Amino acid sequence: xxxxxxxxxxxxxxxxxxxxxxxxxxxxxxxxxxxxxxxxxxxxxxxxxxxxxxxxxxxxxxxxxxxxxxxxxxxxxxxxxxxxxxxxxxxxxxxxxxxxxxxxxxxxxxxxxxxxxxxxxxxxxxxxxxxxxxxxxxxxxxxxxxxxxxxxxxxxxxxxxxxxxxxxxxxxxxxxxxxxxxxxxxxxxxxxxxxxxxxxxxxxxxxxxxxxxxxxxxxxxxxxxxxxxxxxxx
Amino acid sequence: xxxxxxxxxxxxxxxxxxxxxxxxxxxxxxxxxxxxxxxxxxxxxxxxxxxxxxxxxxxxxxxxxxxxxxxxxxxxxxxxxxxxxxxxxxxxxxxxxxxxxxxxxxxxxxxxxxxxxxxxxxxxxxxxxxxxxxxxxxxxxxxxxxxxxxxxxxxxxxxxxxxxxxxxxxxxxxxxxxxxxxxxxxxxxxxxxxxxxxxxxxxxxxxxxxxxxxxxxxxxxxxxxxxxxxxxxxxxxxxxxxxxxxxxxxxxxxxxxxxxxxxxxxxxxxxxxxxxxxxxxxxxxxxxxxxxxxxxxxxxxxxxxxxxxxxxxxxxxxxxxxxxxxxxxxxxxxxxxxxxxxxxxxxxxxxxxxxxxxxxxxxxxxxxxxxxxxxxxxxxxxxxxxxxxxxxxxxxxxxxxxxxxxxxxxxxxxxxxxxxxxxxxxxxxxxxxxxxxxxxxxxxxxxxxxxxxxxxxxxxxxxxxxxxxxxxxxxxxxxxxxxxxxxxxxxxxxxxxxxxxxxxxxxxxxxxxxxxxxxxxxxxxxxxxxxxxxxxxxxxxxxxxxxxxxxxxxxxxxxxxxxxxxxxxxxxxxxxxxxxxxxxxxxxxxxxxxxxxxxxxxxxxxxxxxxxxxxxxxxxxxxxxxxxxxxxxxxxxxxxxxxxxxxxxxxxxxxxxxxxxxxxxxxxxxxxxxxxxxxxxxxxxxxxxxxxxxxxxxxxxxxxxxxxxxxxxxxxxxxxxxxxxxxxxxxx
Numbered sequence: 001x002x003x004x005x006x007x008x009x010x011x012x013x014x015x016x017x018x019x020x021x022x023x024x025x026x027x028x029x030x031x032x033x034x035x036x037x038x039x040x041x042x043x044x045x046x047x048x049x050x051x052x053x054x055x056x057x058x059x060x061x062x063x064x065x066x067x068x069x070x071x072x073x074x075x076x077x078x079x080x081x082x083x084x085x086x087x088x089x090x091x092x093x094x095x096x097x098x099x100x101x102x103x104x105x106x107x108x109x110x111x112x113x114x115x116x117x118x119x120x121x122x123x124x125x126x127x128x129x130x131x132x133x134x135x136x137x138x139x140x141x142x143x144x145x146x147x148x149x150x151x152x153x154x155x156x157x158x159x160x161x162x163x164x165x166x167x168x169x170x171x172x173x174x175x176x177x178x179x180x181x182x183x184x185x186x187x188x189x190x191x192x193x194x195x196x197x198x199x200x201x202x203x204x205x206x207x208x209x210x211x212x213x214x215x216x217x218x219x220x221x222x223x224x225x226x227x228x229x230x231x232x233x234x
Numbered sequence: 235x236x237x238x239x240x241x242x243x244x245x246x247x248x249x250x251x252x253x254x255x256x257x258x259x260x261x262x263x264x265x266x267x268x269x270x271x272x273x274x275x276x277x278x279x280x281x282x283x284x285x286x287x288x289x290x291x292x293x294x295x296x297x298x299x300x301x302x303x304x305x306x307x308x309x310x311x312x313x314x315x316x317x318x319x320x321x322x323x324x325x326x327x328x329x330x331x332x333x334x335x336x337x338x339x340x341x342x343x344x345x346x347x348x349x350x351x352x353x354x355x356x357x358x359x360x361x362x363x364x365x366x367x368x369x370x371x372x373x374x375x376x377x378x379x380x381x382x383x384x385x386x387x388x389x390x391x392x393x394x395x396x397x398x399x400x401x402x403x404x405x406x407x408x409x410x411x412x413x414x415x416x417x418x419x420x421x422x423x424x425x426x427x428x429x430x431x432x433x434x435x436x437x438x439x440x441x442x443x444x445x446x447x448x449x450x451x452x453x454x455x456x457x458x459x460x461x462x463x464x465x466x467x468x469x470x471x472x473x474x475x476x477x478x479x480x481x482x483x484x485x486x487x488x489x490x491x492x493x494x495x496x497x498x499x500x501x502x503x504x505x506x507x508x509x510x511x512x513x514x515x516x517x518x519x520x521x522x523x524x525x526x527x528x529x530x531x532x533x534x535x536x537x538x539x540x541x542x543x544x545x546x547x548x549x550x551x552x553x554x555x556x557x558x559x560x561x562x563x564x565x566x567x568x569x570x571x572x573x574x575x576x577x578x579x580x581x582x583x584x585x586x587x588x589x590x591x592x593x594x595x596x597x598x599x600x601x602x603x604x605x606x607x608x609x610x611x612x613x614x615x616x617x618x619x620x621x622x623x624x625x626x627x628x629x630x631x632x633x634x635x636x637x638x639x640x641x642x643x644x645x646x647x648x649x650x651x652x653x654x655x656x657x658x659x660x661x662x663x664x665x666x667x668x669x670x671x672x673x674x675x676x677x678x679x680x681x682x683x684x685x686x687x688x689x690x691x692x693x694x695x696x697x698x699x700x701x702x703x704x705x706x707x708x709x710x711x712x713x714x715x716x717x718x719x720x721x722x723x724x725x726x727x728x729x730x731x732x733x734x735x736x737x738x739x740x741x742x743x744x745x746x747x748x749x750x751x752x753x754x755x756x757x758x759x760x761x762x763x764x765x766x767x768x769x770x771x772x773x774x775x776x777x778x779x780x781x782x783x784x785x786x787x788x789x790x791x792x793x794x795x796x797x798x799x800x801x802x803x804x805x806x807x808x809x810x811x812x813x814x815x816x817x818x819x820x821x822x823x824x825x826x827x828x829x830x831x832x833x834x835x836x837x838x839x840x841x842x843x844x845x846x847x848x849x850x851x852x853x854x855x856x857x858x859x860x861x862x863x864x865x866x867x868x869x870x871x872x873x874x875x876x877x878x879x880x881x882x883x884x885x886x887x888x889x890x891x892x893x894x895x896x897x898x899x900x901x902x903x904x905x906x907x908x909x910x911x912x913x914x915x916x917x918x919x920x921x922x923x924x925x926x927x928x929x930x931x932x933x934x935x936x937x938x939x940x941x942x943x944x945x946x947x948x949x950x951x952x953x954x955x956x957x958x959x960x961x962x963x964x965x966x
Contacts, residue, residue: 011472011475011564012386012475014387014475051657053385053388053472056386056470056471056475057386057472111378112654113651113652114651114652114653141656143657145385205656211659213662213788214659215664
């Protein structure tokens with residue numbers, strides 16, 4: 001099969017090599033690092049915008065990265081149905097670039113937070129989550145200072161109506177409530193997908209828990225799902 | 235004419251005379267400024283050099299000892315690690331966020347200057363009484379600064395320690411350690427080799443920030459210090475991320491002869507040191523230094539401590555390739571000079587020489603002072619203390635709960651969760667255990683890292699305290715199953731011109747040296763920070779030890795948490811009637827007193843080797859070093875980490891206070907499956923390690939009985955108090 005995966009390297013990306021390593025460990029396929037000044041990515045089926053601090057993010061996270069040369073190509077590929085995954089800073093960039101709705105605000109505790117959280121998989125109806133079960137509780141790390149998801153009520157209704165909230169922060173027991181979000185996200189939202197269901201953004205880091213040595217495997221099914229969607233075997 | 239031109243540069247009249255004798259003439263203002271920073275304690279180690287020579291620095295594992303940007307040790311299989319620790323105390327006292335951030339940035343540059351990719355940071359922090367709002371301000375700022383820099387550049391902060399005590403009021407300690415991985419045959423050094431090679435300044439532009447930071451670090455602090463804010467550098471982790479990637483790229487492509495980061499004393503120290511190491515000279519054309527603003531004088535350029543800069547020495551035919559790499563990362567790379575054969579450090583402005591000094595005068599002729607020493611009166615007085623408070627405490631359950639919710643023993647997640655401790659996908663044991671463990675690329679091996687020092691021990695008995703810092707660090711690394719390899723240190727003391735402080739310094743470093751020798755963990759580098767005083771009061775002396783250990787196989791690693799109901803719990807090592815200098819005694823009395831626990835270094839070594847062997851043989855389920863707070867606290871920590879209760883009951887000759895809360899050194903609690911008991915006891919015997927069976931992992935309570943005293947509490951209740959304490963204490 002031909003799955004060609006690219007991980008975009010912005011000048012302040014720092015999870016770029018992690019994404020390559022994790023994707024390759026899970027799928028056995030190769031992923032390439034692609035410099036953000038590239039303007040053409042003709043042969044890639046799967047593109048990851050990794051975590052980090054693109055351009056330092058001294059302004060709003062992702063606010064400068066959205067002007068990177070590669071972003072117009074990412075938009076073009078998104079329109080053509082290729083799979084785009086934004087993790088953490090990648091999610092922030094996708095919202096800044098309006099490929100996904102909403103914004104990521106400062107955590108409500110005003111502190112950077114790096115810890116494992118529990119998530120409820122809200123839908124397995126996506127190329128990124130088909131290997132999870134609906135309602136499955138998984139554990140993944142977050143590591144961000146600006147992860148509080150915010151969206152106006154009308155669009156939020158639309159997201160819910162269209163089954164586009166993909167992950168919600170939950171308690172270890174699986175309940176989603178007022179206190180289950182570590183960062184103050186509206187409706188405990190941790191990850192969302194676009195209407196065409198080929199662009200996913202999430203704040204937690206699936207690439208960080210995809211190998212047993214690192215203390216968990218709950219990130220694996222995400223990459224396995226993509227592989228399956230592309231016609232490969234997990 | 236200023237009658238004493240030296241005083242402006244923090245030099246003495248004698249030092250000025252020595253400079254004239256060396257140069258054969260009076261130095262001009264700029265030349266004198268070069269001497270001022272290079273002969274400061276911070277750069278020249280004039281008060282500490284004689285003592286530092288006592289450290290063992292050799293060993294088969296050492297590929298690079300002290301004197302370079304960082305030490306390097308061999309990990310086998312052509313892998314090596316570069317590591318070092320440095321202080322950024324004074325800047326953090328004045329401007330905690332930037333002070334701490336640039337401390338992290340500086341030590342990271344030291345690591346990639348060796349050609350290593352940094353993979354982990356640690357830190358050791360000391361603050362005053364947390365009840366004081368000034369302390370909380372510093373705590374919030376320092377932690378946010380460390381996180382702000384490390385998180386952005388993408389190097390995980392995997393471990394550290396935090397200790398609160400009034401002696402650190404106004405003068406916190408911020409010691410940052412970084413470690414990187416490189417190929418053993420690809421170590422780069424800070425040498426200006428090759429006559430006529432190009433001297434290149436890369437990275438950020440030079441501004442007025444941090445001017446004379448090195449001199450500032452060599453003074454005491456006082457209330458007027460907010461005026462010194464301009465002395466504090468400002469960090470830009472994004473710039474450093476670009477500099478890191480560009481530098482590693484040119485090293486990978488073999489484009490560089492030598493390189494060094496610009497830290498304390500900026501262009502002055504990097505230029506002079508690189509020339510000095512190679513036995514060459516070099517000149518710089520100062521008009522070619524890229525500036526952040528117009529109008530910097532040569533003096534300002536040479537003393538600026540603007541961050542995120544490196545000095546490279548490049549062969550002329552490779553200069554264009556170097557420029558191209560830096561251009562790709564949108565960074566400046568300016569040719570500012572050449573390597574020369576005259577041994578001089580020469581500064582020119584538009585062709586005219588504005589300063590010329592032999593590089594060796596700046597780096598090798600630094601005066602060495604062996605200061606007067608005096609044993610302080612407190613030393614003998616504090617040994618004779620009434621240590622009955624813990625035994626007189628009516629309710630030991632209440633004491634344990636209170637201790638676990640106290641600033642020094644509570645859970646530190648509030649701190650380390652503000653640090654990205656996972657980026658890089660190498661963190662196998664995260665913060666909160668005895669040592670952090672990282673996996674190594676393309677290898678089954680792992681690295682164990684720990685930073686340690688019990689400042690109270692060092693204050694009460696500097697010799698023992700220095701030795702105990704090494705012993706504790708070694709045991710922390712051994713408790714995860716690793717073999718202690720080598721150490722870096724950060725020696726934080728008060729004013730060395732005070733004979734009592736100098737006595738602390740000599741005693742503590744003597745103790746540290748002896749322990750490093752016996753435990754076969756050579757010192758590969760480090761840093762000295764004197765003048766840690768606030769309004770005339772010195773800090774508790776704190777020679778922080780950063781230990782690196784090697785796990786031959788990651789699969790053998792041990793963690794602190796109790797794993798399964800029914801497992802046996804043993805205490806290994808010797809326990810004595812030692813409540814002196816303990817956290818429990820201080821907690822109850824607010825007095826720092828009593829004899830410091832004795833240390834048997836050969837035994838510590840046996841215990842380390844036992845743990846390594848037991849881990850390899852897969853006999854143990856958990857291991858946890860017994861340290862601050864004593865045995866009861868260590869048992870509770872393992873129980874809370876595993877969410878499993880315990881039932882322990884044993885008897886012995888000690889008082890209950892000493893048995894449960896004493897801090898005798900060289901002790902570890904382990905748990906194991908009963909079926910391995912026989913092999914475990916045989917192995918203990920082989921290493922002559924004594925052990926006491928305490929009880930089992932069981933139930934949902936912490937239940938401890940020693941002779942006629944008992945502790946009993948629901949695990950959930952104490953875990954809640956332990957977990958939530960720091961956030962509440964730190965709140966404004």
